Amino acid sequence: MANRLASATSPYLLQHKDNPVDWWPWGEAAFDEARRRDVPVLISVGYAACHWCHVMAHESFEDEAVAGLMNDGFVAIKVDREERPDVDAVYMTATQAMSGQGGWPMTVFATPDGEPFFCGTYYPKPHFTRLLESVGVAWREQRDEILKQGAAVVQVLGGAQLVGGPTAPISAELLAAAAAGLYKEQDQLYGGFGGAPKFPPHMNLLFLLRHHQRTGSAEALEVVRHAAERMGRGGIYDQLAGGFARYAVDATWTVPHFEKMLYDNALLLRAYTQLWRLGGDPLAKRIADETADFLLRDLGAPAGGLASALDADTDGVEGLTYAWTPAQLVEVLGEDDGRWAADLFRVTEQGTFEHGSSVLVLARDIDDAEPALVERWRSVRAKLLDARNRRPQPARDDKIVASWNGLAITALAEHGALTGSAASRDAAVALAAVLAERHLVDGRLRRVSRDGLVGEPAGVLEDYGCVAEGFLAVHQITADGRWLTLAKQLLDVALAHFGTGQGGFYDTADDAERLVTRPADPTDNATPSGLSAICAALVSYAALAGETSYREAADAALETVAPLFGQHPRFAGYSATVAEAALTGPYEIAIATHDPDDALVAAAQRHAPPGTVLVVGEPDQPGVPLLADRPLIDGRPTAYVCRGFVCDRPVTDPADLIARLTS
Numbered sequence: 001m002a003n004r005l006a007s008a009t010s011p012y013l014l015q016h017k018d019n020p021v022d023w024w025p026w027g028e029a030a031f032d033e034a035r036r037r038d039v040p041v042l043i044s045v046g047y048a049a050c051h052w053c054h055v056m057a058h059e060s061f062e063d064e065a066v067a068g069l070m071n072d073g074f075v076a077i078k079v080d081r082e083e084r085p086d087v088d089a090v091y092m093t094a095t096q097a098m099s100g101q102g103g104w105p106m107t108v109f110a111t112p113d114g115e116p117f118f119c120g121t122y123y124p125k126p127h128f129t130r131l132l133e134s135v136g137v138a139w140r141e142q143r144d145e146i147l148k149q150g151a152a153v154v155q156v157l158g159g160a161q162l163v164g165g166p167t168a169p170i171s172a173e174l175l176a177a178a179a180a181g182l183y184k185e186q187d188q189l190y191g192g193f194g195g196a197p198k199f200p201p202h203m204n205l206l207f208l209l210r211h212h213q214r215t216g217s218a219e220a221l222e223v224v225r226h227a228a229e230r231m232g233r234g235g236i237y238d239q240l241a242g243g244f245a246r247y248a249v250d251a252t253w254t255v256p257h258f259e260k261m262l263y264d265n266a267l268l269l270r271a272y273t274q275l276w277r278l279g280g281d282p283l284a285k286r287i288a289d290e291t292a293d294f295l296l297r298d299l300g301a302p303a304g305g306l307a308s309a310l311d312a313d314t315d316g317v318e319g320l321t322y323a324w325t326p327a328q329l330v331e332v333l334g335e336d337d338g339r340w341a342a343d344l345f346r347v348t349e350q351g352t353f354e355h356g357s358s359v360l361v362l363a364r365d366i367d368d369a370e371p372a373l374v375e376r377w378r379s380v381r382a383k384l385l386d387a388r389n390r391r392p393q394p395a396r397d398d399k400i401v402a403s404w405n406g407l408a409i410t411a412l413a414e415h416g417a418l419t420g421s422a423a424s425r426d427a428a429v430a431l432a433a434v435l436a437e438r439h440l441v442d443g444r445l446r447r448v449s450r451d452g453l454v455g456e457p458a459g460v461l462e463d464y465g466c467v468a469e470g471f472l473a474v475h476q477i478t479a480d481g482r483w484l485t486l487a488k489q490l491l492d493v494a495l496a497h498f499g500t501g502q503g504g505f506y507d508t509a510d511d512a513e514r515l516v517t518r519p520a521d522p523t524d525n526a527t528p529s530g531l532s533a534i535c536a537a538l539v540s541y542a543a544l545a546g547e548t549s550y551r552e553a554a555d556a557a558l559e560t561v562a563p564l565f566g567q568h569p570r571f572a573g574y575s576a577t578v579a580e581a582a583l584t585g586p587y588e589i590a591i592a593t594h595d596p597d598d599a600l601v602a603a604a605q606r607h608a609p610p611g612t613v614l615v616v617g618e619p620d621q622p623g624v625p626l627l628a629d630r631p632l633i634d635g636r637p638t639a640y641v642c643r644g645f646v647c648d649r650p651v652t653d654p655a656d657l658i659a660r661l662t663s
Contacts (some may be wrong), residue, residue: 011448012048015058020067023078024214026087034075036072039115040139040146042074045106047082047319048397049259049309051244051318052122053105053632054484069138072137074109081106082308082401083448083457086508089519095119106507109135114516115150135389145255154516158467169563172215177209177566178576181219185570188408190252191230193570197204197257200231201249203266203524203573209274210610221279228275231268232287235352235359239345240385242290243298244268247311248537254352258319258394262299264525265291266407273415275369277606282367285419292415292424295408296582302435303452305400306408313582321391322395323357323425324384326351332379332387341380370471399450402439402463403527409470409491413477418605425477432474435467436486444493454590461507464494466534472540476615481623487541494534495553503556517559522561523571531557532575539581543588543613545625546645551582558582581611585643588612589660590626593637602653607661 005017016023024030026043044061046053060066070076070269081088081104088106094116094447096570097103098382102121107128109118109599123131138146168174182204185193192198212220229238234243234253244264245256270397275281313322324347328340341347345360352358366377409431416425436633438454439446445459445467459467466492475483497509500520507519507530522531535554542551558579564572565579591601596616606615630640636652641660651657 003453004500005078006203009399009448009453009455010048010083011395011399012046012053012080012082013078013448015048015054019061019073020064021076022067024073026077026079026084029111030075030077031114035055037075039074039112040117041077041112042070042109043077043079043087043092043106043108043110043116045081045088045108046104047309049261049311050102050104050310051257051259051508054313054316055080055444056122056128058626060123065133066125068135068154069129069132073132073139075112076569078144082397083117085456085525086421086460086515086519086579087344087445087461089121089507089516089521090517091116093521110152111147111375111535113150115147116516117146117150141373149336163208165560166225166563167559170558170562170582172583174562175211175217175576175579176584179208179217180570181566182208182220183223186226187251189209191223192225195268196251197247197249198251198253199526200236200244200263200264200268201227201570202271203528203577205271205573206267206274207573207576209271209278209582210577210584213278213610214580214584223277224271225279225284228272228281228284228287230588232272233284233362235361237287239360239362240293240381240388241294241298242287243294253478254320254361258322259295259311260298260310262306262308262404263407265295265299266404266411267527268573269295269408269411270414273411277418278543283365286367287421287448287529288415289421291442292412294469295412296423296427301398301400304438304450304473305431306405308397308399308401308404310396311394314484314631315391319357319359321388321394323351323353323359325351325357332383337376337383339379340376341384344377344380357515370428371562375587381420389435395545395598399455400434400439400457402435402445403533404448405435405465406463406466406468406470407527409435410466410473412469413473417477428470429474431477432471432483435470439467440489441488443489458509458514459510461505461530462527462533464490464498465530465535465537466495467473467532469540472537472544472613475544475611477626479615479617479621481629483619484541484544484623484625487537488545491534491537491541491550498530498534502560504560505534505557522575523564523568524574525571528574529561532572532578535575536578536581539578539586539611540613543586546617548645554578555582578611584610584612586611587614588626588642588645589614590630591637592627592630594618594632594634594642595637597638599654600639600652600657603657604639604661607658609661 001231005013091108092102098119108116109119110116191243208220208224236248236253236256243260246259249255267289272284278285301307326342329341346363347358409428412424412428445463446454447457447459448455455577468487471487498505538550538554561575589604621627632638638649639657640649
């Protein structure tokens with residue numbers, strides 16, 4: 001037995017390097033070995049922060065007897081879904097088709113050519129043992145049937161991709177239908193959409209905020225405000241340190257699945273920042289500020305970049321770091337403050353979590369409370385966090401994922417620009433530099449790095465889209481032409497190597513590793529789809545650079561996903577967000593000024609229509625098309641407002657600019 005994971009860069013694969021299983025990393029060598037031995041492959045897909053991945057590893061992969069069955073009858077391949085989203089996408093589609101559901105850990109039995117013939121997710125040890133034995137017998141005695149099934153699954157997978165499907169032009173009617181669909185699915189009591197388990201609907205919130213701003217819909221804004229308040233006061237939000245967990249196991253946002261993902265927090269930072277911008281909600285401002293602090297404090301990597309996630313488990317126990325009993329509160333805070341905190345955070349003797357412990361929720365509105373109450377809350381919170389920091393802490397998946405860091409760059413740039421946070425602004429620029437200098441290799445993106453070293457997996461479409469959008473966000477806050485040039489470079493690669501030829505995009509490049517099928521999923525799920533991410537960058541780049549061909553590519557791609565707006569709006573949140581910007585123009589605002597803190601800039605930031613691109617800087621800065629031929633009028637800071645490459649007269653008065661933007 002020779003486990004081959006010790007040299008992996010993925011923290012998830014390294015978690016399995018000491019298993020008695022003869023694991024292979026994903027690669028042609030593993031499939032060659034399966035052909036040589038004439039055995040099927042067992043592909044196990046998961047990620048480092050996944051609770052049930054840990055459970056299955058402990059029950060089965062660390063067990064000598066189970067490992068013996070795996071080693072004798074299969075070539076076992078371990079895949080980090082975050083490092084290889086292309087592999088995950090192919091086999092997740094197969095798993096959902098064959099079992100009716102998907103999730104991680106994902107367990108796939110495939111032929112030596114990679115064709116899946118039996119798929120599932122988590123299996124308890126007794127079930128998994130029987131499954132290994134049954135598949136082994138079937139491979140020896142029913143080989144022809146297995147091969148036929150694998151070929152049939154691959155054919156279905158190819159047909160499942162929405163390439164060449166129905167299209168529709170972006171319209172106000174389609175976006176109104178998307179909003180109406182979300183209103184119907186809203187949880188009127190607890191906010192958000194659907195029931196348990198309940199995921200933070202960050203992309204749908206971003207869409208509804210833009211929809212509200214374009215249409216004036218009070219209902220759209222209220223749906224966002226209600227969900228944001230319930231999540232921000234719920235257990236899914238870390239009431240002591242900030243940051244959101246992956247999802248709540250209940251419909252009330254009380255008990256989270258404790259893993260904290262970079263992508264969720266980046267997208268939620270954007271949503272709360274924009275909610276505060278539009279509504280002035282103090283809770284939204286506080287949550288945005290604390291989420292930005294969480295990203296930089298808890299996910300910042302020593303070599304630069306933001307780490308992927310914090311684990312759901314601590315020492316093998318889910319939630320061990322985060323849950324409290326009334327006695328523990330009293331022990332840390334004393335009798336009076338302990339009982340007060342138990343009431344404030346709804347920590348009861350019965351408990352809301354496990355073994356009589358509770359997850360902290362905020363039982364009352366603290367953001368508009370009297371100063372004495374706010375001060376007591378802050379004091380109690382600081383003492384509890386200090387005590388919690390002395391507990392065992394969850395592990396951190398410290399790989400740097402290009403697309404997720406791209407999402408964080410955009411979020412931090414927006415937060416910095418709108419709130420004046422220098423820390424967020426500086427972090428956005430620093431993160432962009434890490435991706436440009438480390439992940440961009442020979443003109444192409446690499447998906448992951450760790451400890452300052454870039455990994456081999458090629459970037460997928462979502463990497464190109466999210467990183468390009470992040471570079472464009474940094475261009476806007478710095479007026480540095482370098483970032484516009486780099487974004488164009490990424491978009492040109494995407495257009496040349498990822499296009500379907502029918503308006504849409506594949507998730508992998510035409511020169512990437514060949515899988516059993518080429519994934520092309522346009523739906524938004526945990527993160528923006530590659531298609532919606534690249535469209536966001538294309539729309540912004542076209543507006544910033546004045547190059548209409550990029551806008552035409554975005555419009556064509558959005559038309560391929562537009563039919564989802566009315567049918568499945570919860571899975572088209574980011575593409576609908578981009579469509580709102582496209583339908584609005586988007587506006588292009590250039591402010592020529594020697595003073596970036598001028599009131600004219602603040603007016604533009606607070607009142608800019610959906611998806612506006614905004615550049616502030618000295619006139620005629622090299623590499624900044626939006627500032628070209630844009631002089632100061634009478635020596636005063638001057639705003640130039642354009643829409644669809646058609647410009648109004650310049651304005652120098654903030655009130656005039658606000659009227660122009662809100663008319």
